[in-house]
Amino acid sequence: MNQNIGLKFKGASDLIESMQSQRQMLHFSQMLKRVACEMSRIASDLRLLSSGPNTGLAEIELPPVQPGSSIMPGKVNPSILECVNMVCYRVMGSEATVAHCVYNGQINLNVNMPLMSYEVLTSMKILGNAAVMMAEKCVDGITANEETCRKYAYQSGSLATALNPIIGYAHVAEIVKEFKNGQTHSRNHFGKNILSKKNWR
Numbered sequence: 001m002n003q004n005i006g007l008k009f010k011g012a013s014d015l016i017e018s019m020q021s022q023r024q025m026l027h028f029s030q031m032l033k034r035v036a037c038e039m040s041r042i043a044s045d046l047r048l049l050s051s052g053p054n055t056g057l058a059e060i061e062l063p064p065v066q067p068g069s070s071i072m073p074g075k076v077n078p079s080i081l082e083c084v085n086m087v088c089y090r091v092m093g094s095e096a097t098v099a100h101c102v103y104n105g106q107i108n109l110n111v112n113m114p115l116m117s118y119e120v121l122t123s124m125k126i127l128g129n130a131a132v133m134m135a136e137k138c139v140d141g142i143t144a145n146e147e148t149c150r151k152y153a154y155q156s157g158s159l160a161t162a163l164n165p166i167i168g169y170a171h172v173a174e175i176v177k178e179f180k181n182g183q184t185h186s187r188n189h190f191g192k193n194i195l196s197k198k199n200w201r
Contacts, residue, residue, distance in 0.1 A: 019108045025116050026095075026102045032123045033095040039131065040088035043081040046138070050078055058148050063141030080138040087130040094119040 002009055012018035052058030062078055069075040097119050101112035153159060157176040164172055 016108075020105070022102045022105060022110055022113065022116060025120060026098055029095045029098040029116075029120055029123065032120070032127060033092050036088035036091035036123075036127060039127070039134070040085050043084040043088070043134065046142070047078045047081045050076075058145055059152070061143045061145060062138060065137055078138075080134060084130045084134045087126050091123045091127050094123045 001007075018024075046060070046062070049057050049059045050062045062076055062081070064076045065079055066077065069077050098116050101110070101116045101119075104110075104112060160172045160176050163175075
């Protein structure tokens with residue numbers, strides 16, 4: 001087989017143990033699950049960051065891949081990311097199936113090997129396809145809404161913590177409390193004459 005396909009397969013060091021346990025198959029399936037978890041998390045983050053435009057974060061724009069929403073004309077649905085999420089859920093479920101197959105083997109026989117092989121091979125294929133699709137049809141075309149991101153930055157209370165060593169914690173806390181009225185950092189600083197325009201820059 002090695003000569004025919006150019007790979008370097010080798011026999012198990014313990015043939016008895018390798019007959020009794022299919023833990024290597026489970027370990028590989030778990031690696032696929034870990035990749036799926038991270039891909040799904042990233043896809044969900046991108047979906048949230050692109051939500052909007054008026055009642056969501058709208059920090060980024062996704063490339064349109066379909067005419068629009070059936071209930072909201074003109075809206076760009078995160079279709080690719082939703083598809084990636086579903087693929088990842090499928091891979092996670094596949095790992096659970098493989099785990100059941102492994103621990104239900106008996107003595108030197110595991111009749112579940114066909115199902116294990118099917119689940120692992122399927123997970124490899126759909127997860128790989130989803131990764132390529134996500135990169136080419138979504139991530140490569142993402143653009144940032146610079147104006148929105150800049151607004152969030154200037155209205156973020158966390159930005160004020162950088163001023164602690166300059167004007168002191170008490171003044172910073174006073175400034176942060178006023179963010180509820182929608183003012184930006186610079187307006188609060190100048191209005192209270194706490195920080196000069198030169199130092200702000």
